[in-house]
Amino acid sequence: MEANEFLSAMKSGRMSRRDILQMLTAAGLTMTMLPVGRAKAQDGEAIYFTWEGYNDPGFHPGYTAKNNAEPEGPVFGDVEEALTKVRSGFKVDVVHPCNLDLKRWRDADVLSRSTPAASRISAICSRA
Numbered sequence: 001m002e003a004n005e006f007l008s009a010m011k012s013g014r015m016s017r018r019d020i021l022q023m024l025t026a027a028g029l030t031m032t033m034l035p036v037g038r039a040k041a042q043d044g045e046a047i048y049f050t051w052e053g054y055n056d057p058g059f060h061p062g063y064t065a066k067n068n069a070e071p072e073g074p075v076f077g078d079v080e081e082a083l084t085k086v087r088s089g090f091k092v093d094v095v096h097p098c099n100l101d102l103k104r105w106r107d108a109d110v111l112s113r114s115t116p117a118a119s120r121i122s123a124i125c126s127r128a
Contacts, residue, residue, distance in 0.1 A: 046071045049082065050096035086110045 006023060009015045015023075046063070048055070048071040055073035057064060063071050074092075076082035079101050086095060087108060097105050105111050 045069060046094060047092040048073045048094045048096070049086070049090070049092040050075060050094075052077060054096060083108060083110070 006015075010020055045067065048060070050073060052075045055075055057070055060071060071094075076085070079097055082095065082097060083101070083105060086092070086105075087110060095105075095111075102111075
């Protein structure tokens with residue numbers, strides 16, 4: 001059922017409350033079953049998980065110059081969202097939490113000093 005059909009049926013009363021709850025439950029279960037593993041990037045590209053706005057190419061010209069591409073950059077809106085996602089198994093090469101939250105991230109045991117992508121990381125963090 002398309003979203004417009006669902007809304008129309010709901011508004012017109014063609015769907016019972018039970019039908020509506022079944023549809024919403026199915027949608028919610030579908031969302032929880034989506035894969036949360038590693039963000040998809042091309043071979044050799046770093047995954048840079050950062051705040052919205054920090055994925056701007058001006059923040060990582062060294063990486064762009066070295067790799068002729070932008071790093072894969074999933075973004076988060078707040079630190080709770082980011083920490084929850086990383087705790088659930090989302091694998092990234094570089095994550096950019098706020099410095100006030102570093103202790104919490106360390107206590108959650110989600111930070112690592114070294115990664116297989118160490119050479120790619122230094123390119124992200126350097127200026128051209």
